[in-house]
Amino acid sequence: MDWASLAGLAIGLIGILSGQALEGGQIDSLIQPAAFVIVVIGTMGAVLLQSGMATFLRGAKMLRWIFIAPPDKTRGIEKEITLWSATARREGLLSLERYVQSVQDAFTVKGLRLIVDGIDPYKIREILDVDISTYERRERQAVKIWEAAGGYAPTIGILGAVLGLIQVMENLTDPSRLGGGIAVAFVATVYGVGLANLVFLPISNKLKTIVADEVRRREMLTDVFCSVANGDNARVIEERILAYR
Structure with missing residues:
Protein backbone atom coordinates (compact mmCIF):
# COMPACT_ATOMS: atom_id res chain seq x y z
CA MET A 1 0.00 0.00 0.00
CA SER A 29 -23.35 22.54 1.12
CA LEU A 30 -20.48 20.94 -0.84
CA ILE A 31 -22.44 17.72 -1.32
CA GLN A 32 -24.38 18.19 -4.54
CA PRO A 33 -25.15 14.95 -6.45
CA ALA A 34 -26.28 16.87 -9.55
CA ALA A 35 -22.98 18.75 -9.76
CA PHE A 36 -21.03 15.54 -9.19
CA VAL A 37 -22.86 13.74 -11.99
CA ILE A 38 -22.34 16.63 -14.41
CA VAL A 39 -18.60 16.88 -13.75
CA VAL A 40 -17.62 13.22 -13.35
CA ILE A 41 -19.83 11.68 -16.03
CA GLY A 42 -19.23 14.56 -18.42
CA THR A 43 -15.46 14.34 -17.97
CA MET A 44 -15.53 10.56 -18.40
CA GLY A 45 -17.45 10.91 -21.65
CA ALA A 46 -15.03 13.50 -23.03
CA VAL A 47 -12.00 11.37 -22.15
CA LEU A 48 -13.56 8.25 -23.66
CA LEU A 49 -14.32 10.14 -26.86
CA GLN A 50 -10.70 11.29 -27.06
CA SER A 51 -8.90 8.06 -26.19
CA GLY A 52 -11.04 5.15 -27.35
CA MET A 53 -12.25 2.20 -25.29
CA ALA A 54 -9.06 0.10 -25.21
CA THR A 55 -6.84 2.98 -24.08
CA PHE A 56 -9.47 4.20 -21.62
CA LEU A 57 -9.78 0.79 -19.94
CA ARG A 58 -6.01 0.37 -19.79
CA GLY A 59 -5.63 3.77 -18.15
CA ALA A 60 -8.42 2.96 -15.69
CA LYS A 61 -6.66 -0.29 -14.68
CA MET A 62 -3.51 1.72 -13.95
CA LEU A 63 -5.36 3.50 -11.15
CA ARG A 64 -4.54 0.67 -8.74
CA TRP A 65 -0.83 1.59 -9.06
CA ILE A 66 -1.52 4.83 -7.20
CA PHE A 67 -2.37 2.97 -4.00
CA ILE A 68 -0.72 -0.41 -4.62
CA ALA A 69 2.56 0.21 -6.42
CA PRO A 70 3.61 -2.41 -9.00
CA PRO A 71 6.26 -4.83 -7.71
CA ASP A 72 9.82 -3.57 -7.90
CA LYS A 73 11.33 -5.86 -10.53
CA THR A 74 14.81 -4.39 -10.07
CA ARG A 75 15.23 -6.04 -6.66
CA GLY A 76 17.63 -8.93 -6.92
CA ILE A 77 18.14 -8.35 -10.64
CA GLU A 78 21.81 -7.46 -10.12
CA LYS A 79 22.56 -10.89 -8.65
CA GLU A 80 20.76 -12.54 -11.54
CA ILE A 81 22.69 -10.45 -14.06
CA THR A 82 25.99 -11.40 -12.42
CA LEU A 83 24.94 -15.05 -12.59
CA TRP A 84 23.99 -14.77 -16.26
CA SER A 85 27.30 -13.11 -17.12
CA ALA A 86 29.39 -15.67 -15.22
CA THR A 87 27.49 -18.60 -16.69
CA ALA A 88 27.74 -17.26 -20.25
CA ARG A 89 31.49 -16.67 -19.98
CA ARG A 90 32.11 -20.05 -18.37
CA GLU A 91 29.74 -22.32 -20.29
CA GLY A 92 28.78 -20.33 -23.38
CA LEU A 93 25.68 -18.39 -24.37
CA LEU A 94 23.55 -21.50 -24.87
CA SER A 95 23.86 -22.21 -21.15
CA LEU A 96 21.48 -19.30 -20.47
CA GLU A 97 18.64 -21.47 -21.73
CA ARG A 98 18.21 -22.83 -18.21
CA TYR A 99 17.29 -19.37 -16.88
CA VAL A 100 14.65 -18.66 -19.53
CA GLN A 101 12.19 -21.03 -17.88
CA SER A 102 12.61 -19.58 -14.39
CA VAL A 103 12.19 -15.91 -15.30
CA GLN A 104 8.66 -14.43 -15.01
CA ASP A 105 9.22 -11.07 -16.70
CA ALA A 106 8.34 -11.25 -20.41
CA PHE A 107 10.90 -8.61 -21.44
CA THR A 108 13.72 -10.42 -19.63
CA VAL A 109 12.70 -13.72 -21.20
CA LYS A 110 12.78 -12.11 -24.64
CA GLY A 111 16.27 -10.71 -24.06
CA LEU A 112 17.66 -14.02 -22.80
CA ARG A 113 16.04 -15.86 -25.68
CA LEU A 114 17.69 -13.56 -28.21
CA ILE A 115 21.09 -14.22 -26.61
CA VAL A 116 20.56 -17.99 -26.60
CA ASP A 117 19.51 -17.86 -30.26
CA GLY A 118 22.86 -16.27 -31.09
CA ILE A 119 21.46 -12.98 -32.37
CA ASP A 120 24.05 -10.28 -33.04
CA PRO A 121 24.30 -7.77 -30.14
CA TYR A 122 23.43 -4.87 -32.44
CA LYS A 123 20.31 -6.70 -33.59
CA ILE A 124 19.42 -7.48 -29.98
CA ARG A 125 19.56 -3.78 -29.13
CA GLU A 126 17.52 -2.90 -32.19
CA ILE A 127 14.81 -5.45 -31.38
CA LEU A 128 14.60 -4.55 -27.69
CA ASP A 129 14.62 -0.80 -28.39
CA VAL A 130 11.58 -1.25 -30.61
CA ASP A 131 9.95 -3.27 -27.82
CA ILE A 132 10.68 -0.50 -25.30
CA SER A 133 9.38 2.22 -27.63
CA THR A 134 6.16 0.30 -28.23
CA TYR A 135 5.68 -0.30 -24.51
CA GLU A 136 6.35 3.34 -23.62
CA ARG A 137 4.01 4.69 -26.31
CA ARG A 138 1.18 2.37 -25.25
CA GLU A 139 1.57 3.10 -21.55
CA ARG A 140 1.87 6.86 -22.01
CA GLN A 141 -1.26 6.89 -24.15
CA ALA A 142 -3.10 5.16 -21.32
CA VAL A 143 -1.73 7.59 -18.72
CA LYS A 144 -2.92 10.52 -20.83
CA ILE A 145 -6.54 9.76 -19.99
CA TRP A 146 -5.89 11.14 -16.50
CA GLU A 147 -4.09 14.18 -17.87
CA ALA A 148 -6.99 14.73 -20.26
CA ALA A 149 -9.47 14.40 -17.40
CA GLY A 150 -7.53 17.09 -15.54
CA GLY A 151 -7.95 19.37 -18.53
CA TYR A 152 -11.63 18.70 -19.18
CA ALA A 153 -12.94 18.65 -15.60
CA PRO A 154 -12.68 22.41 -14.90
CA THR A 155 -14.43 23.22 -18.17
CA ILE A 156 -17.18 20.68 -17.48
CA GLY A 157 -17.46 22.29 -14.03
CA ILE A 158 -18.09 25.65 -15.68
CA LEU A 159 -20.70 23.98 -17.87
CA GLY A 160 -22.36 22.69 -14.70
CA ALA A 161 -22.28 26.20 -13.28
CA VAL A 162 -24.02 27.57 -16.38
CA LEU A 163 -26.67 24.85 -16.17
CA GLY A 164 -27.24 25.75 -12.53
CA LEU A 165 -27.63 29.42 -13.39
CA ILE A 166 -30.09 28.55 -16.14
CA GLN A 167 -32.16 26.74 -13.54
CA VAL A 168 -31.97 29.83 -11.33
CA MET A 169 -33.16 32.10 -14.12
CA GLU A 170 -36.02 29.77 -14.97
CA ASN A 171 -37.27 29.82 -11.38
CA LEU A 172 -36.95 33.47 -10.39
CA THR A 173 -40.61 33.49 -9.47
CA ASP A 174 -40.15 30.50 -7.12
CA PRO A 175 -37.69 31.50 -4.36
CA SER A 176 -37.78 27.99 -2.86
CA ARG A 177 -35.93 26.60 -5.89
CA LEU A 178 -33.33 29.31 -6.24
CA GLY A 179 -31.02 27.98 -3.55
CA GLY A 180 -30.62 24.57 -5.17
CA GLY A 181 -29.80 26.04 -8.56
CA ILE A 182 -27.22 28.43 -7.16
CA ALA A 183 -25.64 25.62 -5.12
CA VAL A 184 -25.28 23.40 -8.16
CA ALA A 185 -23.82 26.31 -10.12
CA PHE A 186 -20.99 27.06 -7.71
CA VAL A 187 -20.35 23.53 -6.42
CA ALA A 188 -19.98 22.18 -9.97
CA THR A 189 -17.09 24.58 -10.48
CA VAL A 190 -15.55 23.46 -7.18
CA TYR A 191 -15.85 19.82 -8.22
CA GLY A 192 -14.31 20.47 -11.63
CA VAL A 193 -11.31 22.43 -10.38
CA GLY A 194 -10.89 20.29 -7.26
CA LEU A 195 -10.95 16.95 -9.06
CA ALA A 196 -8.56 18.22 -11.72
CA ASN A 197 -5.93 19.53 -9.32
CA LEU A 198 -6.32 17.15 -6.37
CA VAL A 199 -7.03 13.89 -8.20
CA PHE A 200 -6.67 13.69 -11.98
CA LEU A 201 -3.44 15.62 -12.59
CA PRO A 202 -1.57 14.15 -9.57
CA ILE A 203 -2.60 10.66 -10.69
CA SER A 204 -1.32 11.40 -14.20
CA ASN A 205 2.04 12.64 -12.96
CA LYS A 206 2.53 9.69 -10.61
CA LEU A 207 1.70 7.18 -13.33
CA LYS A 208 4.17 8.89 -15.65
CA THR A 209 6.88 8.36 -13.04
CA ILE A 210 5.99 4.67 -12.68
CA VAL A 211 6.10 4.17 -16.46
CA ALA A 212 9.42 6.05 -16.70
CA ASP A 213 10.92 3.79 -14.01
CA GLU A 214 9.90 0.69 -15.93
CA VAL A 215 11.30 2.10 -19.18
CA ARG A 216 14.60 2.81 -17.42
CA ARG A 217 14.68 -0.77 -16.09
CA ARG A 218 14.17 -2.16 -19.58
CA GLU A 219 16.86 0.11 -21.01
CA MET A 220 19.27 -1.16 -18.35
CA LEU A 221 18.45 -4.76 -19.20
CA THR A 222 18.97 -4.02 -22.89
CA ASP A 223 22.49 -2.78 -22.14
CA VAL A 224 23.12 -5.86 -20.02
CA PHE A 225 21.91 -8.28 -22.68
CA CYS A 226 24.10 -6.65 -25.31
CA SER A 227 27.10 -6.80 -22.98
CA VAL A 228 26.51 -10.48 -22.19
CA ALA A 229 26.13 -11.26 -25.90
CA ASN A 230 29.43 -9.43 -26.52
CA GLY A 231 31.12 -11.45 -23.79
CA ASP A 232 32.03 -8.33 -21.80
CA ASN A 233 33.78 -8.62 -18.46
CA ALA A 234 31.59 -8.71 -15.35
CA ARG A 235 33.11 -5.41 -14.25
CA VAL A 236 31.95 -3.72 -17.45
CA ILE A 237 28.44 -5.02 -16.91
CA GLU A 238 28.46 -3.83 -13.31
CA GLU A 239 29.45 -0.34 -14.41
CA ARG A 240 26.57 -0.30 -16.89
CA ILE A 241 24.16 -1.19 -14.11
CA LEU A 242 25.56 1.49 -11.80
CA ALA A 243 24.99 4.12 -14.48
CA TYR A 244 21.23 3.59 -14.14
CA ARG A 245 21.05 4.17 -10.38
Whole structure:
Protein backbone atom coordinates (compact mmCIF):
# COMPACT_ATOMS: atom_id res chain seq x y z
CA MET A 1 0.00 0.00 0.00
CA ASP A 2 1.30 3.43 -0.97
CA TRP A 3 0.51 5.42 2.16
CA ALA A 4 1.87 8.62 0.63
CA SER A 5 -0.92 8.61 -1.95
CA LEU A 6 -3.58 8.06 0.70
CA ALA A 7 -2.05 10.74 2.92
CA GLY A 8 -1.82 13.23 0.07
CA LEU A 9 -5.45 12.74 -0.92
CA ALA A 10 -6.60 12.94 2.70
CA ILE A 11 -4.58 16.10 3.40
CA GLY A 12 -5.97 17.78 0.29
CA LEU A 13 -9.58 17.00 1.23
CA ILE A 14 -9.05 17.97 4.86
CA GLY A 15 -7.54 21.27 3.80
CA ILE A 16 -10.53 22.16 1.62
CA LEU A 17 -13.14 21.07 4.14
CA SER A 18 -11.32 22.83 6.98
CA GLY A 19 -11.18 26.04 4.97
CA GLN A 20 -14.89 25.76 4.27
CA ALA A 21 -15.59 25.33 7.98
CA LEU A 22 -13.29 28.20 9.01
CA GLU A 23 -15.10 30.52 6.65
CA GLY A 24 -18.37 29.65 8.37
CA GLY A 25 -19.69 27.47 5.58
CA GLN A 26 -21.49 24.18 5.99
CA ILE A 27 -19.78 20.97 4.81
CA ASP A 28 -23.15 19.70 3.63
CA SER A 29 -23.35 22.54 1.12
CA LEU A 30 -20.48 20.94 -0.84
CA ILE A 31 -22.44 17.72 -1.32
CA GLN A 32 -24.38 18.19 -4.54
CA PRO A 33 -25.15 14.95 -6.45
CA ALA A 34 -26.28 16.87 -9.55
CA ALA A 35 -22.98 18.75 -9.76
CA PHE A 36 -21.03 15.54 -9.19
CA VAL A 37 -22.86 13.74 -11.99
CA ILE A 38 -22.34 16.63 -14.41
CA VAL A 39 -18.60 16.88 -13.75
CA VAL A 40 -17.62 13.22 -13.35
CA ILE A 41 -19.83 11.68 -16.03
CA GLY A 42 -19.23 14.56 -18.42
CA THR A 43 -15.46 14.34 -17.97
CA MET A 44 -15.53 10.56 -18.40
CA GLY A 45 -17.45 10.91 -21.65
CA ALA A 46 -15.03 13.50 -23.03
CA VAL A 47 -12.00 11.37 -22.15
CA LEU A 48 -13.56 8.25 -23.66
CA LEU A 49 -14.32 10.14 -26.86
CA GLN A 50 -10.70 11.29 -27.06
CA SER A 51 -8.90 8.06 -26.19
CA GLY A 52 -11.04 5.15 -27.35
CA MET A 53 -12.25 2.20 -25.29
CA ALA A 54 -9.06 0.10 -25.21
CA THR A 55 -6.84 2.98 -24.08
CA PHE A 56 -9.47 4.20 -21.62
CA LEU A 57 -9.78 0.79 -19.94
CA ARG A 58 -6.01 0.37 -19.79
CA GLY A 59 -5.63 3.77 -18.15
CA ALA A 60 -8.42 2.96 -15.69
CA LYS A 61 -6.66 -0.29 -14.68
CA MET A 62 -3.51 1.72 -13.95
CA LEU A 63 -5.36 3.50 -11.15
CA ARG A 64 -4.54 0.67 -8.74
CA TRP A 65 -0.83 1.59 -9.06
CA ILE A 66 -1.52 4.83 -7.20
CA PHE A 67 -2.37 2.97 -4.00
CA ILE A 68 -0.72 -0.41 -4.62
CA ALA A 69 2.56 0.21 -6.42
CA PRO A 70 3.61 -2.41 -9.00
CA PRO A 71 6.26 -4.83 -7.71
CA ASP A 72 9.82 -3.57 -7.90
CA LYS A 73 11.33 -5.86 -10.53
CA THR A 74 14.81 -4.39 -10.07
CA ARG A 75 15.23 -6.04 -6.66
CA GLY A 76 17.63 -8.93 -6.92
CA ILE A 77 18.14 -8.35 -10.64
CA GLU A 78 21.81 -7.46 -10.12
CA LYS A 79 22.56 -10.89 -8.65
CA GLU A 80 20.76 -12.54 -11.54
CA ILE A 81 22.69 -10.45 -14.06
CA THR A 82 25.99 -11.40 -12.42
CA LEU A 83 24.94 -15.05 -12.59
CA TRP A 84 23.99 -14.77 -16.26
CA SER A 85 27.30 -13.11 -17.12
CA ALA A 86 29.39 -15.67 -15.22
CA THR A 87 27.49 -18.60 -16.69
CA ALA A 88 27.74 -17.26 -20.25
CA ARG A 89 31.49 -16.67 -19.98
CA ARG A 90 32.11 -20.05 -18.37
CA GLU A 91 29.74 -22.32 -20.29
CA GLY A 92 28.78 -20.33 -23.38
CA LEU A 93 25.68 -18.39 -24.37
CA LEU A 94 23.55 -21.50 -24.87
CA SER A 95 23.86 -22.21 -21.15
CA LEU A 96 21.48 -19.30 -20.47
CA GLU A 97 18.64 -21.47 -21.73
CA ARG A 98 18.21 -22.83 -18.21
CA TYR A 99 17.29 -19.37 -16.88
CA VAL A 100 14.65 -18.66 -19.53
CA GLN A 101 12.19 -21.03 -17.88
CA SER A 102 12.61 -19.58 -14.39
CA VAL A 103 12.19 -15.91 -15.30
CA GLN A 104 8.66 -14.43 -15.01
CA ASP A 105 9.22 -11.07 -16.70
CA ALA A 106 8.34 -11.25 -20.41
CA PHE A 107 10.90 -8.61 -21.44
CA THR A 108 13.72 -10.42 -19.63
CA VAL A 109 12.70 -13.72 -21.20
CA LYS A 110 12.78 -12.11 -24.64
CA GLY A 111 16.27 -10.71 -24.06
CA LEU A 112 17.66 -14.02 -22.80
CA ARG A 113 16.04 -15.86 -25.68
CA LEU A 114 17.69 -13.56 -28.21
CA ILE A 115 21.09 -14.22 -26.61
CA VAL A 116 20.56 -17.99 -26.60
CA ASP A 117 19.51 -17.86 -30.26
CA GLY A 118 22.86 -16.27 -31.09
CA ILE A 119 21.46 -12.98 -32.37
CA ASP A 120 24.05 -10.28 -33.04
CA PRO A 121 24.30 -7.77 -30.14
CA TYR A 122 23.43 -4.87 -32.44
CA LYS A 123 20.31 -6.70 -33.59
CA ILE A 124 19.42 -7.48 -29.98
CA ARG A 125 19.56 -3.78 -29.13
CA GLU A 126 17.52 -2.90 -32.19
CA ILE A 127 14.81 -5.45 -31.38
CA LEU A 128 14.60 -4.55 -27.69
CA ASP A 129 14.62 -0.80 -28.39
CA VAL A 130 11.58 -1.25 -30.61
CA ASP A 131 9.95 -3.27 -27.82
CA ILE A 132 10.68 -0.50 -25.30
CA SER A 133 9.38 2.22 -27.63
CA THR A 134 6.16 0.30 -28.23
CA TYR A 135 5.68 -0.30 -24.51
CA GLU A 136 6.35 3.34 -23.62
CA ARG A 137 4.01 4.69 -26.31
CA ARG A 138 1.18 2.37 -25.25
CA GLU A 139 1.57 3.10 -21.55
CA ARG A 140 1.87 6.86 -22.01
CA GLN A 141 -1.26 6.89 -24.15
CA ALA A 142 -3.10 5.16 -21.32
CA VAL A 143 -1.73 7.59 -18.72
CA LYS A 144 -2.92 10.52 -20.83
CA ILE A 145 -6.54 9.76 -19.99
CA TRP A 146 -5.89 11.14 -16.50
CA GLU A 147 -4.09 14.18 -17.87
CA ALA A 148 -6.99 14.73 -20.26
CA ALA A 149 -9.47 14.40 -17.40
CA GLY A 150 -7.53 17.09 -15.54
CA GLY A 151 -7.95 19.37 -18.53
CA TYR A 152 -11.63 18.70 -19.18
CA ALA A 153 -12.94 18.65 -15.60
CA PRO A 154 -12.68 22.41 -14.90
CA THR A 155 -14.43 23.22 -18.17
CA ILE A 156 -17.18 20.68 -17.48
CA GLY A 157 -17.46 22.29 -14.03
CA ILE A 158 -18.09 25.65 -15.68
CA LEU A 159 -20.70 23.98 -17.87
CA GLY A 160 -22.36 22.69 -14.70
CA ALA A 161 -22.28 26.20 -13.28
CA VAL A 162 -24.02 27.57 -16.38
CA LEU A 163 -26.67 24.85 -16.17
CA GLY A 164 -27.24 25.75 -12.53
CA LEU A 165 -27.63 29.42 -13.39
CA ILE A 166 -30.09 28.55 -16.14
CA GLN A 167 -32.16 26.74 -13.54
CA VAL A 168 -31.97 29.83 -11.33
CA MET A 169 -33.16 32.10 -14.12
CA GLU A 170 -36.02 29.77 -14.97
CA ASN A 171 -37.27 29.82 -11.38
CA LEU A 172 -36.95 33.47 -10.39
CA THR A 173 -40.61 33.49 -9.47
CA ASP A 174 -40.15 30.50 -7.12
CA PRO A 175 -37.69 31.50 -4.36
CA SER A 176 -37.78 27.99 -2.86
CA ARG A 177 -35.93 26.60 -5.89
CA LEU A 178 -33.33 29.31 -6.24
CA GLY A 179 -31.02 27.98 -3.55
CA GLY A 180 -30.62 24.57 -5.17
CA GLY A 181 -29.80 26.04 -8.56
CA ILE A 182 -27.22 28.43 -7.16
CA ALA A 183 -25.64 25.62 -5.12
CA VAL A 184 -25.28 23.40 -8.16
CA ALA A 185 -23.82 26.31 -10.12
CA PHE A 186 -20.99 27.06 -7.71
CA VAL A 187 -20.35 23.53 -6.42
CA ALA A 188 -19.98 22.18 -9.97
CA THR A 189 -17.09 24.58 -10.48
CA VAL A 190 -15.55 23.46 -7.18
CA TYR A 191 -15.85 19.82 -8.22
CA GLY A 192 -14.31 20.47 -11.63
CA VAL A 193 -11.31 22.43 -10.38
CA GLY A 194 -10.89 20.29 -7.26
CA LEU A 195 -10.95 16.95 -9.06
CA ALA A 196 -8.56 18.22 -11.72
CA ASN A 197 -5.93 19.53 -9.32
CA LEU A 198 -6.32 17.15 -6.37
CA VAL A 199 -7.03 13.89 -8.20
CA PHE A 200 -6.67 13.69 -11.98
CA LEU A 201 -3.44 15.62 -12.59
CA PRO A 202 -1.57 14.15 -9.57
CA ILE A 203 -2.60 10.66 -10.69
CA SER A 204 -1.32 11.40 -14.20
CA ASN A 205 2.04 12.64 -12.96
CA LYS A 206 2.53 9.69 -10.61
CA LEU A 207 1.70 7.18 -13.33
CA LYS A 208 4.17 8.89 -15.65
CA THR A 209 6.88 8.36 -13.04
CA ILE A 210 5.99 4.67 -12.68
CA VAL A 211 6.10 4.17 -16.46
CA ALA A 212 9.42 6.05 -16.70
CA ASP A 213 10.92 3.79 -14.01
CA GLU A 214 9.90 0.69 -15.93
CA VAL A 215 11.30 2.10 -19.18
CA ARG A 216 14.60 2.81 -17.42
CA ARG A 217 14.68 -0.77 -16.09
CA ARG A 218 14.17 -2.16 -19.58
CA GLU A 219 16.86 0.11 -21.01
CA MET A 220 19.27 -1.16 -18.35
CA LEU A 221 18.45 -4.76 -19.20
CA THR A 222 18.97 -4.02 -22.89
CA ASP A 223 22.49 -2.78 -22.14
CA VAL A 224 23.12 -5.86 -20.02
CA PHE A 225 21.91 -8.28 -22.68
CA CYS A 226 24.10 -6.65 -25.31
CA SER A 227 27.10 -6.80 -22.98
CA VAL A 228 26.51 -10.48 -22.19
CA ALA A 229 26.13 -11.26 -25.90
CA ASN A 230 29.43 -9.43 -26.52
CA GLY A 231 31.12 -11.45 -23.79
CA ASP A 232 32.03 -8.33 -21.80
CA ASN A 233 33.78 -8.62 -18.46
CA ALA A 234 31.59 -8.71 -15.35
CA ARG A 235 33.11 -5.41 -14.25
CA VAL A 236 31.95 -3.72 -17.45
CA ILE A 237 28.44 -5.02 -16.91
CA GLU A 238 28.46 -3.83 -13.31
CA GLU A 239 29.45 -0.34 -14.41
CA ARG A 240 26.57 -0.30 -16.89
CA ILE A 241 24.16 -1.19 -14.11
CA LEU A 242 25.56 1.49 -11.80
CA ALA A 243 24.99 4.12 -14.48
CA TYR A 244 21.23 3.59 -14.14
CA ARG A 245 21.05 4.17 -10.38
